Structures are given as structure tokens and as C-alpha cells.
Amino acid sequence: MIPYGRQIISDDDIAAVAAILRSDFLTQGPVGPRFEQAVAERVGANHAVAVNSATSALHIACLALGLGPGDLLWTSPITFVASANCGRYCGADVDFVDIEPETFNICPSALAAKLEAAAWAGRLPKVIVAVHMCGQSPDMVRIADLARAHGVRLIEDASHAIGADFMGGPVGGCTYSDITVFSFHPVKIITTAEGGMALTNDPELAARMERLRSHGITREPDLMTHAPDGPWYYQQLELGWNYRMTEMQAALGLSQLGQLDAFVARRRELAARYDDALADLALRRPGRQAGACSAWHLYVIRLDDRTRHRGVFEALRAGGIGVNLHYIPVHLQPYYRELGFGSGDFPVAEDYYARAISIPLHAGLTDDEQSSVVDAISQALST
Numbered sequence: 001m002i003p004y005g006r007q008i009i010s011d012d013d014i015a016a017v018a019a020i021l022r023s024d025f026l027t028q029g030p031v032g033p034r035f036e037q038a039v040a041e042r043v044g045a046n047h048a049v050a051v052n053s054a055t056s057a058l059h060i061a062c063l064a065l066g067l068g069p070g071d072l073l074w075t076s077p078i079t080f081v082a083s084a085n086c087g088r089y090c091g092a093d094v095d096f097v098d099i100e101p102e103t104f105n106i107c108p109s110a111l112a113a114k115l116e117a118a119a120w121a122g123r124l125p126k127v128i129v130a131v132h133m134c135g136q137s138p139d140m141v142r143i144a145d146l147a148r149a150h151g152v153r154l155i156e157d158a159s160h161a162i163g164a165d166f167m168g169g170p171v172g173g174c175t176y177s178d179i180t181v182f183s184f185h186p187v188k189i190i191t192t193a194e195g196g197m198a199l200t201n202d203p204e205l206a207a208r209m210e211r212l213r214s215h216g217i218t219r220e221p222d223l224m225t226h227a228p229d230g231p232w233y234y235q236q237l238e239l240g241w242n243y244r245m246t247e248m249q250a251a252l253g254l255s256q257l258g259q260l261d262a263f264v265a266r267r268r269e270l271a272a273r274y275d276d277a278l279a280d281l282a283l284r285r286p287g288r289q290a291g292a293c294s295a296w297h298l299y300v301i302r303l304d305d306r307t308r309h310r311g312v313f314e315a316l317r318a319g320g321i322g323v324n325l326h327y328i329p330v331h332l333q334p335y336y337r338e339l340g341f342g343s344g345d346f347p348v349a350e351d352y353y354a355r356a357i358s359i360p361l362h363a364g365l366t367d368d369e370q371s372s373v374v375d376a377i378s379q380a381l382s383t
Ligand SMILES: *Cc1c(COP(=O)(O)O)cnc(C)c1O
Pocket: 052, 053, 054, 055, 056, 079, 080, 082, 083, 131, 157, 159, 160, 183, 184, 185, 194, 195, 196
């Protein structure tokens, strides 16, 4: 089976992790901060907070922005469930904004209309989570303008998009948002096994997220309610979690970061080859967002004929092509149906779901493997 995604682990990566195992610190040592600083520098953000997953990063990002019970979070229905669940963790309500059909990202026009209606109704969201679907930035210029006009805070879920660019700057620099989140799960662009990071240019948000990552505890005398009892002293100022990244993960991430440009370059090359090779088939190729240069986490084709969707998917799997489907619309998950959502709520997302197939794309995919993927798609569509 040619997998749809896969990590590349080098001998240097292995040596970096092994060195940690022989060192004094397996967690809370010097490598975590080095990894944070390296990512922050790479993407041009002032602060980075490494955590044990992007899901955790989204959670503490929402908390740091003050999301709580009675508040509202909006995101795209075409994303991994974590982009919405982070709102639920905070006790907030979640709603969705339909996607733009060619980029699969949140539709700025739909967002504008929904914000307008919400403003009239006095029920604006506190936070919008803008997902960089497949590694391509949504129209962050328009989304940021809309958010600013309505006083809404913005999180970029760039789990797919480390190494991507938007309007000439790296994704993660938080030019258009309060906080950007990356995932380092093995199918993503670079990996720490499990792991994630929250980036921001706001020192207060960074300090708050650092605290929430570690039980809500501070060792900063200035933040304490009274002078420290002694050198051992710390204070828990609020309720936090243990969302820390280990030193092994940070060392792997730091080592992988050195490969980021090469990984993304290969993904971009493979995507361009797919664009050419699939041009004449009965499917639509991913559309481009103006100003965006994708990291190409996923390459999603959409079949012209919805009725062939399941058959083509099964034929590809049977032929050893590890296709997948990103994503089942979040509002159609039983948990969200239970909250009142249902079929027909977000028709563009639902039509996407009826046609979409993620085909293999990862930095280790060979030209020959890619050719056999193209042949298998062509054959599945012609039978
Ligand atoms: C993978 C992913 C997440 C969650 O990442 P983890 O690191 O596995 O917690 C969140 N959002 C999106 C869009 C993702 O693809």
C-alpha cells in the first residue's frame, strides 16, 4: 500500500533523540525552548509555546483568548474535529461557516454574511478558527478584516501548513491572527511523533499559554499574590493542564525542522506533477488561493461524478493506493448532530464530502509511486 502520508526519519533524527535519552533531562530541559525559538525564528513570530499536540495548542489558545461558557467559536466544517472541539473544551458553543468550493477553506463571503447576521442578532463569536486546509492559507486578509471589524479574535489552525507562505511571508508569523497553531503528528509536514505548537506576537498571550500548559503554575515572583515563601516556592494562579512536550519530542522536532524546506519543496514538486498528470481526467484538482503558496500536506481530488465516489475510493484501496478522505464534515459527526446540527446545514462542505479523495502525497513519495497512483486513478475512472 502506498500511504497517503508518511514521516521521514533520518539517522540524524534518531541520533538527536538518542542523545536526549542519555542526557539529564527527558522533559523540561533546554531543548524544548531551543525548538520553540527555532520555529519562532523560522516563521517570524515573537513567541512559541510547544505542547504535546496541536489539539492541546488549540485548547490553550482558546483559553488564553478568554473563550468560556456562553461564548461562541466558529470554524470550518471541513477540518479535523479538533478545530471545533477546542471550543467545547472551554464550555463554549460551536458553529460553522461553509467552505469555498475550490480551496476547501472557510468562505470569506459566507463568513461576512454570517457575521453581519450575528451582529444583528447580538450573538457574535468570540473566536474564529481559520483552518489552512491541505496546507494552503485561506484568504487571511479578508478574514482578518472581518474579524477586526466585528471585534472577533482569530486563531489560525495551520496544523497542515508549517512551511507554507501567504502574501510573501511565512504562515505562523501571526500577521493576520492572534495565535497560529502547528501540528507535528507524523502525517503532517514535520513530526515530533505527537506534538504541537502555538505561536503569537503577544507576550501576554504567550505567558498565559505557557502557564496553562503546565498546571496554571508560575515561578515568576512578580505574578504571585505575595512574596515567595522561599526558593522552593511556586504558585498555581489558575486551572491548567499538563500539556508539555518532552525533550525527546523537541529534539526530534528541532532535527526535523532542518529538513522542512526540503520536505515542502518535494511536496510542491509532487503537487505540480499531479496537476499535470491529472489534468484530463473526470475530476477537479485543488484550486489555488491568491497570495498563498501551500505546504501541500494533502492533495485532494474531487470526482465530477458523485455516484462514482465510493466505488473509485474502494478500487484505489484495493489496488494498493492508500487513499483517504479529509474530512467527514464535522457538523455531521454524531457528537455535533447531538448538539443540533444536521445534513443540509453546510451544503458546499457536504458536496465536497461526496466527491473528495486524498491521494498519496508525502516527501518520501517516489516519481514511480506517483505514476502508479495516477495510473490507478485513471483506470478506476475509466472502468
Ligand atoms: C492534525 C490536526 C489537528 C490535531 O493535531 P494533533 O497534533 O494530532 O492534535 C488539528 N487540526 C487539524 C486541521 C489537523 O489536521
